Amino acid sequence: MRLIILSLVVSAVAGYVYDTKWYTVPLDHLNFGTNKTFKLRYLINDTYWDKSNDGPIFFYTGNEGDIEMFAENTGFMWEIAPKFKALLVFAEHRYYGKSLPFGNNTYSDLKNMGYLSSSQALADYADLLMHLQQNRTEEVGTSSKRSGARYPVIAFGGSYGGMLAAWFRMKYPYVVDGAIAASAPVLQFTGMVPCEAFSRIVSSDFKAASHNCSDRIKASWSAIDRVSATADGLKWLSSNWSLCSPLKNAENVSALKDWMVGMITNVAMLDYPYPTNFILPLPGYPVQEMCRKILTKEAQNSSLDQDKALLMSIFSGFQVAFNYSGNSSCLNVKVQSSDQLGDDGWDYQSCTEMVMPMCSDGNGDMFEPKKWDIKKETARCKATWGVEPQPHLAELLYGGYRGVSAASNIIFSNGLLDPWSSGGVLQAPKGSRVISITIPEGAHHLDLRGSNPMDPMTVIETRRLYGKVIQKWIRNVRPDSF
């Protein structure tokens, strides 16, 4: 009974009421070949803000999707805003959600897409913050720039948004006083971490739920190959897995496997202890739930041969992932997540600067062996977007390990259930001024979500620490007196 009451209180706190505003930014902050501008969307709530007394700005650096989804899944900011008397701002990343520089033609014309880059997004955020500070500097008078009158700013972000929060502090330390970078794989780039680490973590999540479960998933790849080797088998699989488009050839089978890998990855990422509707509608502890289905006796229909019986149990597991809501009439291999995520935009980014090598070897993980093949990826990117991946650009722009070493006032957090922790900062560099936190029971930026009675103690403690460190960062914001 107590649990339910607590849960109601939390959802009341998480009212998540905001105004939607637009701020005009240059399409290109860093070159002068175009003077085109567009409107960037941001969400704002000043309910708790102590504006006249230097109340801080809590600024979410939006990632690859509709900013409303991130505002609604970053309850932590909403929960601490009253204590800090903070202004809440959630800024949308250009080219996502409703912040489309060329409207409906944003993605249809490849020329228009060139300005989708992390450098431009960070300049958008700095520009917006300069605008939000304006009233404060005007209030204090013309000498404000010398006396340093401004609201303290703390950046928050998870995943790619967490990378942006960290990079924002690194590149614009005069705009943002500290950053909470949750589950931010800033090291997931060429030559920095082994490419197989990601797949290993996904697999170990399933192995932790049950060895049998990960073994069955591992066995399913060759079972699919054997069943789909015949026309009858293709038909059987299409029908019994309720595929929206029936399988016709090896290419379709390969696409189905890619979808499976993607869904498994999403479920591992989103292995929260309670039901959520972020990226995918999922039950609490979805890895366990998926494994429970995969291992139920009923699914292992004894009238079928071994391969088909295995595949029926696997399908039963996948239903947890793609049809938890019960609304899907068929399995669409083209859909892996909420349509609020900008999959096209992210694919383009991964084809330009966000080149993150991934691979599997089938030994340390439960997947088919797959090498990281930059040549193949380059060909794919050229064919899809007309661009070539630049594997070393993120290192050039943000410095990888060295960028972290040279930074200050950043907390990097990583949940150890989260496959993205493979590219996370799991230890702060010696002598550096950043903090690293690992949350053993945490999935993908669980720490940024609102409190929940099911939260593990480690995430509760992590959030408590954030409060203390943010307080310290704010206290240390000095007037820049010369």
Next chain:
Amino acid sequence: MRLIILSLVVSAVAGYVYDTKWYTVPLDHLNFGTNKTFKLRYLINDTYWDKSNDGPIFFYTGNEGDIEMFAENTGFMWEIAPKFKALLVFAEHRYYGKSLPFGNNTYSDLKNMGYLSSSQALADYADLLMHLQQNRTEEVGTSSKRSGARYPVIAFGGSYGGMLAAWFRMKYPYVVDGAIAASAPVLQFTGMVPCEAFSRIVSSDFKAASHNCSDRIKASWSAIDRVSATADGLKWLSSNWSLCSPLKNAENVSALKDWMVGMITNVAMLDYPYPTNFILPLPGYPVQEMCRKILTKEAQNSSLDQDKALLMSIFSGFQVAFNYSGNSSCLNVKVQSSDQLGDDGWDYQSCTEMVMPMCSDGNGDMFEPKKWDIKKETARCKATWGVEPQPHLAELLYGGYRGVSAASNIIFSNGLLDPWSSGGVLQAPKGSRVISITIPEGAHHLDLRGSNPMDPMTVIETRRLYGKVIQKWIRNVRPDSF
């Protein structure tokens, strides 16, 4: 006798022998609308480099002109390289010297010019340094990125090059370990310093040479107006001032005055204690020399009326500035400096992001009153280049005072004779990790020049300090061990 010997030794040390190399960089590091590349020029000397033992890289961040001119006028780097066993690299700024992305069409097609920006120049330098570090990281093996094997890097720059050296350290602290930013007016932007400060310093340089001198210059503006009010007067002025193009109208007269202001400014900037050939060929202490001519009795021809007598003496002074070599057959108002400086490029930069408000009031300075008029400047920039100045962009990108406060390992130096000290960091922010040095007898980045027997003691001490601080920066480069 002793002076002459010393002088010979110095010029032998300043052999300034280098290899010219080219490194291919993307035209746009920060967007993906083009995959065009071009070749950036850099000069390199490894004579003193202890390559196998982590000898540092001394890296000049080239400014708005031919890099050879800066290599040849930055003797300080050459002089300390042997002691530090350093590699010397002088990188040319894109769009200047021979680093022209579109060859002869670089400036003729306005579309081509869009990629001339400080952000792109800094990315070029980071890219080039990644390339120069490559051998070192390969040598140490695949784990190099974690173990941090790299050569320490110190950036050097004067004037705009000094701004770039400072910004390079601010934006890429993982690429450059420290920066000597000499005479870098990083605060010469809208709202940061009074626009009249620059003109006041120029005037006080002339006033220090002689009150009479600055008074005569101040009186010359209205004398020119009176003389040029008649057709005969225009003819007289054109002929007696040996103008290459005779004055025909008020516009020509105004252009002549602008030229005079520019030359006076250059002479103040370049008020070195010994003859130099940097930007302009000039005698030692050229302000004094110019004033000596302006005040000589012979120039004040008694057969002329007062205005004309004054103007003859003024012209005699200007000959020091525009014709010290004796090679100019006439005064060309279109030429204010060496053709090694990229005046067009800099004008374009001042019309986009390097918008530096300047004004004079005729009271605190010896010039005609002239307000800073951003509207007029915008109209001029639109007409000339088709672009609009963005007065707050430099603040957005580099943070002005706050950018300096948040930075570390930068020495800002300013000569107090140098008008550009108006926008310099004359005091380090309290509690910051940057150093500020003022050199009372110094002109524009005198400290970066090679030693000279005429050097004032303050610049000798400044250079000694640089050596100590650079040593400390290099010692503190830790492997980025995680």
